Amino acid sequence: MTPSELLLEGVELMLLGMGFVFVFLVLLVGVVSLMSRLIATFAPPVSISAVASPVPSARSASQEPDAETLAAIQSAIAQYRARRG
Numbered sequence: 001m002t003p004s005e006l007l008l009e010g011v012e013l014m015l016l017g018m019g020f021v022f023v024f025l026v027l028l029v030g031v032v033s034l035m036s037r038l039i040a041t042f043a044p045p046v047s048i049s050a051v052a053s054p055v056p057s058a059r060s061a062s063q064e065p066d067a068e069t070l071a072a073i074q075s076a077i078a079q080y081r082a083r084r085g
Helices: 003-042 067-084
Strands: none
Touching: none
């Protein structure tokens, strides 16, 4: 084979591969869009208030944990140090 024939065959193979990838991606977008429409059709409507539930406020740094939590933390640290050596 001459170099020009090899180059043409390489370009043909490249275009074929890019075509397959393009067709696959188009099919993928179509299937995802179809699934989205089906879900929107059959799923019950969701109210905005149910989606936007209030986020619990974080505790400030000045508040300390209760005695049970402190005891559990101290116990876990003691076990970790005992296993570690």
